[in-house]
Amino acid sequence: MKSLLAAVIAATASLAGASLAHAQDGTAExxxxxxxxxxxxxxxxxxxxxxxxxxxxxxxxxxxxxxQLPEHCVVRGMLDPRTGVGGKSYGIGFELRLPTKWxxxxxxxxxxxxxxxxxxxxxxxxxxEPALARGFAVVTxxxxxxxxxxxxxxxxxxxLDYAYQALGKVTAEAKAIIxxxxxxxxxxxxxxxxxxxxxxxxxxxxxxPLDFDGIIAGDPGFRLSRAAVGELWDTTQLAKIAPRDxxxxxxxxxxxxxxxxxxxxxxxxxxxDGLDGLKDGMINDFRACRFNPRVLTCKARSTTGCLSAAKVxxxxxxxxxxxxxxxxxxxxxxxxDAGVGDMGWxxxxxxxxxxxxxxxxxxxxxxxxxxxxxxxxxxAAIDPLTFDFDKAADLTAQTGAINDPTSTFLSSFxxxxxxxxxxxxxxxPVFSANDIIGWYDELxxxxxxxxxxxxxxxVPGMNHCQGGPATDRFDAxxxxxxxxxxxHAPERLVAxxxxxxxxxxxxxxxxxxxxxxxxxxxxxESFSCSP
Numbered sequence: 001m002k003s004l005l006a007a008v009i010a011a012t013a014s015l016a017g018a019s020l021a022h023a024q025d026g027t028a029e030x031x032x033x034x035x036x037x038x039x040x041x042x043x044x045x046x047x048x049x050x051x052x053x054x055x056x057x058x059x060x061x062x063x064x065x066x067x068q069l070p071e072h073c074v075v076r077g078m079l080d081p082r083t084g085v086g087g088k089s090y091g092i093g094f095e096l097r098l099p100t101k102w103x104x105x106x107x108x109x110x111x112x113x114x115x116x117x118x119x120x121x122x123x124x125x126x127x128x129e130p131a132l133a134r135g136f137a138v139v140t141x142x143x144x145x146x147x148x149x150x151x152x153x154x155x156x157x158x159x160l161d162y163a164y165q166a167l168g169k170v171t172a173e174a175k176a177i178i179x180x181x182x183x184x185x186x187x188x189x190x191x192x193x194x195x196x197x198x199x200x201x202x203x204x205x206x207x208x209p210l211d212f213d214g215i216i217a218g219d220p221g222f223r224l225s226r227a228a229v230g231e232l233w234d235t236t237q238l239a240k241i242a243p244r245d246x247x248x249x250x251x252x253x254x255x256x257x258x259x260x261x262x263x264x265x266x267x268x269x270x271x272x273d274g275l276d277g278l279k280d281g282m283i284n285d286f287r288a289c290r291f292n293p294r295v296l297t298c299k300a301r302s303t304t305g306c307l308s309a310a311k312v313x314x315x316x317x318x319x320x321x322x323x324x325x326x327x328x329x330x331x332x333x334x335x336x337d338a339g340v341g342d343m344g345w346x347x348x349x350x351x352x353x354x355x356x357x358x359x360x361x362x363x364x365x366x367x368x369x370x371x372x373x374x375x376x377x378x379x380a381a382i383d384p385l386t387f388d389f390d391k392a393a394d395l396t397a398q399t400g401a402i403n404d405p406t407s408t409f410l411s412s413f414x415x416x417x418x419x420x421x422x423x424x425x426x427x428x429p430v431f432s433a434n435d436i437i438g439w440y441d442e443l444x445x446x447x448x449x450x451x452x453x454x455x456x457x458x459v460p461g462m463n464h465c466q467g468g469p470a471t472d473r474f475d476a477x478x479x480x481x482x483x484x485x486x487x488h489a490p491e492r493l494v495a496x497x498x499x500x501x502x503x504x505x506x507x508x509x510x511x512x513x514x515x516x517x518x519x520x521x522x523x524x525e526s527f528s529c530s531p
Contacts, residue, residue, distance in 0.1 A: 031073035031098075034177060038077075042173070043091070046076040049100075055122065067130055069122065073098040075177060076118070079169055084155040092166045093142040095121040096174050098181050103135030106178060106186035107477075108171060108212070110193015110200040114150055114369060115143035115162060125192050126218060126423065126466070127495075128475030137186065139174040141166050148365075150372035159373070163402040164203045171204075171211050188484065192477060194218030194465040195431075198422070202405040205420055209413035214484040216476050217422045219465045221431050222439065223331070225400035226322075228374045229392045230331035231366035231430065233322035234349055235358075235384040237314045249356025250385075252363060255314065256350065258341075260307060264315065265341030265469075267296055272336070276527075278516035281469055282460040282505065283337055284527075285513045286426055286433075291336040293319075318349075321432070324390045332435035337461060339427020339470065344463030348429040361430070374399045406439065408446040413453075419483045420454040421476055421490065423507070425462030433458060440510060456510040457493055471495035471505045494524045 027049070034047040050073070054066040074097055081091035095118050107123045109131070123131025123138040132138050144161025145152035152158040161169075171189075179185045191201045191212045198220030204212050221227055235252060242250035272289035273279045283289055293315045298306035307315075322330040339345055346352070351360030358364070363384075372378045376398035413420075422440070426433045440456045461470035474495035482488040492506035492514075503522040506514045508529035519526035 030181065031075075034073070034075055034181065037177065037180065041080055043078040043081055044075065045078065046074060048074060050074050050097075055120070067122065067124075067133060069130070069132055070135070071100045072132065073100075073181065079173055082157075084158060086154060088155065090145060090152070090155060090158050090161075092144045092161055092169055093118045093146065094139055094170050094173070095119075095141075096137065096139045096177055097121045097132050098137050098178065099132060099135055101135055102137060102182055104187040105131075105136045105481075106175065106189045107131040107136045107138045108167070108174070108189075108191045108193075108204075109138055109140045110191065110197020111141065111143055112193075112195045112197055113365060114148055114152075114373075115141075115196065116145050116148040116152070118142045123192065123477075125216065126194070126476050127473040128478055131190075131192070131477060134477075136190075137174070137178050139170060141170045143167075150369045153373040153378065159399070160402060162373075163399075164200075164207050164405075167200055167204060168208050168211070171208065188213050188481075190214045190216075190477070190480065190484075192216040192218075192480075194220075196221055196224070198222070199224055199403075199405060202420075202422075205410055205413045205418060206405040206407045209410060209418065210416050212418060213416075214419045214480040215421070216480055217420065218476075219424050219428050219431055220422065220436065223400075223404050223406055223435055225374045225396040225404050226331045226392075227431055227435070228366060228370040229389070229396060230322045230432070231362040232370060232382070232384055232387060233331070233389065234318050235360070235362050235367075236387065237317045238350060239384055241308075241310045241314045245356040247356060251354070251356050252358045252360060253351045253353050256311060258346070260311060261346060262341040263296060263305070263307065264293060265338050267291070267293070268336045268340070269338050271295075273338075276513060276515050278521060280503075280516075280521065281338065281500070282471070283426070284460055284505075284508075284515065286335050286337065286458070286460065287511070287513070289336060293336075321434075322389060322392070324392070330389060330392050332432040332438060334432045335426050335434060337427040339425065339461045339463050339468035342427070342461075342463055342468040344467035345427055345429040348464060366430075370396075374403075408439070408443045410443075410447065414447070417484075418453065419480060421457070421480050421483070422455070423457040423459060423474075423476060423493075425459045425464060425466075425468065425470065425472070427461055427468050427470070428464045430464050437510065451489070451509065455490060457490075457507040458510055459495070459507055461499070469499045471497040471500055471503070471507070473497055474507060492524070492529050 031049045038044045052071045078091040084090040121138040121140040144166040198217040201215045201217035202222045238255035239250040242255035271291040272283045276284035296307045319334045321333040353359040461468045462472045474493040479490040504524040506524045512529040514527040
């Protein structure tokens with residue numbers, strides 16, 4: 001790493017000029033020459049020119065069409081390869097794509113889940129063209145381990161790389177390779193990610209405040225250690241009311257049926273949809289929503305169109321958030337919203353397995369992560385049926401200290417001119433919108449009104465990063481670029497979605513909400529952003 005940076009800085013004018021000429025020509029030779037960067041601390045596994053053409057999207061909404069990508073150089077490699085704890089091989093895998101026609105910008109594309117895989121570095125986001133197609137150089141990483149489970153957590157350095165260090169190392173290496181290839185570094189640097197990628201974005205603002213000019217953090221798991229406990233809490237509540245299989249195991253997927261959740265979503269809409277001036281299937285004014293699921297409790301001899309008292313109780317406990325035995329919150333509460341009836345909500349909380357072999361993401365990846373990564377020391381015996389939530393804070397404290405970018409002290413990021421755009425689904429089933437709202441409110445207390453440099457956009461109905469009865473497609477990257485480069489702060493994001501064909505809505509910066517003012521009900525222009 002240091003040797004490469006030193007080499008870039010110390011490069012002669014003639015060498016830099018030669019590199020620039022080759023790169024601007026977009027020659028295969030200039031791309032292949034990047035293999036010369038290999039060293040004990042850097043493996044270069046691939047460096048080859050890829051012609052312009054379509055690439056089947058491995059991202060975006062279901063059925064997303066292939067995207068047209070420009071001619072670019074693909075570099076795949078690994079930083080700091082080593083043998084770690086237990087003789088297991090580790091290293092920070094990455095992919096960097098360098099377009100022949102470069103716009104001078106760099107984008108770090110965040111990961112997801114427990115990472116462990118290098119995704120194509122195309123810079124896909126919530127809407128608009130992928131960053132690579134716009135002329136960005138784009139990088140991705142597996143965050144320092146290979147494989148999507150939490151087995152990496154036995155290794156101290158692998159924990160640190162996943163938590164934050166891979167972000168800093170890959171950013172520095174990518175910028176150095178960009179400087180070598182183009183003869184100059186990026187003029188603007190951006191970060192964009194959702195889920196764990198959103199957490200990485202907030203981590204970039206906290207631990208690498210001078211590295212990025214603009215950051216998009218979507219549905220960020222910024223308090224991931226406590227969210228993991230929240231996942232266990234939800235499973236515990238559902239297990240209490242779930243039917244049992246032949247082995248006596250709770251069938252969590254059947255604790256609440258699809259009809260139960262649709263009934264809950266319908267009742268929530270009936271109570272709160274019109275608060276923004278228009279009943280349109282979206283709850284914009286979520287702050288004024290006072291829905292109580294007890295209105296769904298079955299009366300005497302009623303069995304249809306209602307829920308049992310046990311089911312209502314479980315719903316109340318889930319939406320109130322994880323708590324210890326004294327009622328103190330461990331993780332945030334959740335807003336009631338229309339997306340609860342969508343499969344994107346169900347697949348996280350409950351899954352779809354017809355037996356006690358649970359397959360909800362909370363019960364698979366979430367439980368594995370809690371047992372082996374968030375719990376320090378690890379504890380393979382953690383069980384939703386017996387877990388003592390009074391121990392949760394201490395159990396997750398060590399990992400939370402390195403993993404959770406909860407700080408509101410971001411003075412260097414602000415002074416540097418950084419801009420932070422956060423978006424969050426109000427029906428996200430894994431990271432609560434109330435949690436990021438609480439962080440943003442604290443940011444205002446600690447740093448004064450943050451609207452000049454940080455804005456939070458809440459998406460009614462949206463599940464985790466996308467999906468749900470929502471207008472979940474919006475071009476956050478263009479909005480951020482305009483904010484960073486032209487000082488045009490986003491007053492609204494115009495959004496569309498498959499659930500509402502032919503319609504558009506504004507997403508408003510919190511604490512404002514979209515309110516119908518009259519006119520064409522299908523157009524975003526008919527809505528204002530107001531308190």
